[in-house]
Structures are given as C-alpha cells and as structure tokens.
Amino acid sequence: MQLPRLQAKKGREKLIIPQNYFISTIDSQYEYMLGSRARAEKIMDFFDLALPVGGVASTPFLGMLLDGVSTAGVLAIITAMVTAIGVFGSLPHLWAGYVNVCLFVLLRPLYYSAMSDYAAKVFGFATFGRVYGTIIALSGAINFSQIGIVALTKNAYGGDPVPVNVSLAVAGLLLGTAISVFVAVQGHRAKARHEAQDADETQSLMESVMEDESEYGTF
Numbered sequence: 001m002q003l004p005r006l007q008a009k010k011g012r013e014k015l016i017i018p019q020n021y022f023i024s025t026i027d028s029q030y031e032y033m034l035g036s037r038a039r040a041e042k043i044m045d046f047f048d049l050a051l052p053v054g055g056v057a058s059t060p061f062l063g064m065l066l067d068g069v070s071t072a073g074v075l076a077i078i079t080a081m082v083t084a085i086g087v088f089g090s091l092p093h094l095w096a097g098y099v100n101v102c103l104f105v106l107l108r109p110l111y112y113s114a115m116s117d118y119a120a121k122v123f124g125f126a127t128f129g130r131v132y133g134t135i136i137a138l139s140g141a142i143n144f145s146q147i148g149i150v151a152l153t154k155n156a157y158g159g160d161p162v163p164v165n166v167s168l169a170v171a172g173l174l175l176g177t178a179i180s181v182f183v184a185v186q187g188h189r190a191k192a193r194h195e196a197q198d199a200d201e202t203q204s205l206m207e208s209v210m211e212d213e214s215e216y217g218t219f
Contacts, residue, residue: 054105079176086169
C-alpha cells in the first residue's frame, strides 16, 4: 500500500502548476537535504496531517489576530513567517523540517484571511470582489514561475533546494518589509487626515454655536 502513495507524491511534483511551490516540492526537497527517503517520508506524513488540521484549528485565532492587530502589523507577521520558512527550509535537519511544516500550515490560512481582510478594510466592500479576485489571480499567475524555479533547482544546483529557498526568503523579506512600511505610513497619514478633519469640524461647530449665542444675546 505504500508504493501507490509514493507514486502519487511523485506525480504531484510533476504537476506543479496548480499547486503552491512548497507543497509541490516538499517531498523532493527533504529527500535531498536529509539524504534519506525514509526521513523525507516522516516529514510528508506529518505534513499530510498538519495541513488540514492546522487550517481548521487556527481559524478562531486568526479572527482574533485580524481584529486586534493593525493591517501593517499583520503584514509584518506574514513577512516574518515567510522569512522563517525560507530559513528553516534551508536547514538539513529533521527537526527543522517539522518546524518548517508548522510555520507553513499556519501561514497559509493567515495569508488568505489577511488578504481578504486587507481588501475589505482598505478598498471597502463595494469593490471587494474585484480587488480580492485580482490578488488571487496575480498569485495564481505567479505560480507559473514554479516551472522555472524547479528547472533552476534541478539543472543549475543539481537538485539542491537551499539556494532557491534562501533567495525566496530574502526576496520575501525585502518585499514584505517594503509593503508593511508602505501600509503603515499610509495608515498613519490617513489617521492624521481624519484627525485634522475632525478638528476642523469641531472648530466649525464651536464657531457656529458662538455665533448663535451672540445673536440670541442681542435680544
């Protein structure tokens, strides 16, 4: 019964277009880094269980996180997790593989929840469908780059996934940091504009009240 399961996993690696890069290549990555098919199978067994369980178990906590942390803060958390996945995904140790899987199964639902939350808070519900659909469409289009990444790993690095994982970690850190800072700055500016508008409205209301009182005082 084990042989069909291995064939299914190898087939999953070949059909990489519909899948996330990590999901598509985790089996071959750890088989190379750990130098053992049996140890890679342990990672895969844990991953097969953790992926659905982690998504369901983390849902209530994700709701509290999105309600209690600013959009920029959530993006910073995602950036830190993406970077950590790249770092732990480059360590040829079994324990690092388990940590990497745990991070990934938590990041996946957080990412999709954060993107929908971001689209709703920033662009409003009137254009939510178009904005969120565009984000998902871009993510799907970027997935086609997996073909080149896998080819680069096999041809240029002889199957070693570490150079690609490190490069993705650095790219994720730089891009995520830039986006987080941009959102934080824009949020601060928007808050300052709202406070200025509230102050102007309060001042106008006070002036209106004072004018009314002065008019009543002439009688």
